Amino acid sequence: MLEKKTLDFEKAVLxxxxxxxxxxxxxxxxxxxxxxxxxxxxxxVKARFTQKIDTPNPKTFIGSGKMEEIREFVNENDIGTVIFDDELTPAQQKNIEKLLKAKILDRTSLILDIFAQRAQTSYARTQVELAQYQYLLPRLAGLWTHLERQRGGIGMRGPGETEIETDRRIVRDRISLLKKKLEKIDKQMETQRGNRGALVRVALIGYTNVGKSTLMNVISKSDVFAENKLFATLDTTVRKVVIGNLPFLLSDTVGFIRKLPTQLVESFKSTLDEVREADLLLHVVDISHPNFEEHIASVNQILEDIKSLEKPTIMVFNKIDNYEHETIDEDDLVTEKTTKHFTLEEWKQTWMNRAGEDVLFISALNKENLDEFRKKVYEEVRKIHITRFPYNNFLYPEYEEGL
Structure with missing residues (x-):
């Protein structure tokens, strides 16, 4: 199902x-x-359209007036793709396609497409293919253009229905096969995790595109693919890292996102197992993003879902080199000061201050404050290590600069 292709930019509206x-x-x-x-x-993206609507239209998601406005824009500007921010039902997708005569995607199918492009290993491709088929199954009927002949046909409905049912069975069989394949790989990966021994496990987690892979490269001196795009890496990378003379395992996991498709959460169970089995989490946050607090909440929600929210965690605020804030003139008595006007120092005095020493501010790209980062990680890993190996803690002294 997955195909590698060179993509030309497609004109789209949101x-x-x-x-x-x-x-x-x-x-x-x-x-x-x-x-x-x-x-x-x-x-x-050539244009965005929004509509105030309490309840989505069951047939077309948005109202008829807004749909006509979009249809005119699509026709006049030769738009090939229309993307909805919320998940569409199979019926809505089919109806909208008929009206707009364009490719209709929702957030879920768009994320699945990106995952399909990014999947490099056989394991990642299997995970994505499973998610794609699970998304596809209830939408099969709308994909059968050759069933248009059913429209007026007494006696023509049976074969069409049979063909759809046949393909549903094929897709279900494929889903079952992929699940069995993933179960087998999951057991192999579980064995691999068990074979890593008793080394302390540290997992990099965070919203997508916050700089986890860049930080991984800096800490482990490895060459993990990093790019300023969403979901640059899908496969979990595990490296043995030594700070001072203290070894531990560091894993870089797939980034989280708001409205993450449920199909992907299930398919990437093994990736999330790396988080579940970690001894320490490094929650990386892009502090230069205006909505970083929401990103934190989204990640914490997924951690809660996989019962990992209570794990020891260090908050690592990355990209301080990119951080910008709006300034208010001292004579401005009208503008209300909000968080978008906070300096980094002011942020540090907010709820971040209550987190105490478990908060760091760095730039992985420019290697700012990495000594402080290494020291903190060393100290936290050491705490776990000496409880696990109480008889050789003399091998790992308190952190000293230059280790």
Whole structure:
């Protein structure tokens, strides 16, 4: 199912909604992220459309007036792809395709497409293919263009239905086969994790595109692929790292994202197992992103879902070299100061201060404050190590500069 192809930029438009749960500002944030997803997949966004609507239209998701506005823009500008920020039902997708005569994607299918492009190893490709088939199964009927002959046909419905059912069975069989294949690989990976011995395990976690792979490269002196795009790496990379004379295992995991498709959470179970089995989490945050607090909340929600929220965690605020804030003129008595006006020093005095010593501010790219980072990681790994090996803790003294 996965195909490697050279992507030309496709002209696309984005569609989001504004409702009680998602105000105008929140909708803009989601569409900003959706545009980055589209760019990562090979798309060029030509326009955005939003509509205030409490309940999505069961037939077309958005209202008929807005749909007509989008249809005109699509026709006049030769748009080939229309991307919705929320997941569409199979019926909605089919109806919208008929109206717009364009390729219709939602956030889930877009993320699945990016994962398909990024999957490098056989294991990652199997995980993505399983997720794709699970997403495809309820949408099969809408894909059968040759079933258009059913429209007026007495006596023509049976063969069509039979053909769909046949293909549903093929897809179900494929899903079953892929699940068995993943179970086998998962057992092999579980054995590999067991064979790593009693070394302390540290996992890099965080939202996608926060700089985990860059930090991994700096710490482990390895060459993990890193790029300023979403989901640059899918496969978990594990390296043996030594700080001072203290060895431990460091893993770089797939980035999280808001509205992460449930199919991917299930398919990437083994990747999440690296997080579950870690002794220490390094939660990397892109502090230069205006919505980094939401990113933290999204990651924490997934950690809670996989019962890993209570693990020892160091918050690593990365990209301090990119951090910018809005300034307010001292004479401005109208503008209310909000978090977007905070300097880094002011951020450090907020809830981050309550986290105590488990908060670090670094730039992995420019290697700023990495000595402080190494010291903190050394100290935390050492605490775990000496409880595991109480008789040889003399081998690992307190951290000294230059280790």
């Amino acid at each position: 569609i989001g909604i504004i409702n009680q749960e998602q105000d105008e500002e929140k909708s803009k944030e989601y569409l900003d992220e959706l545009e980055f997803l589209a760019y990562t997949a090979g798309g060029e």
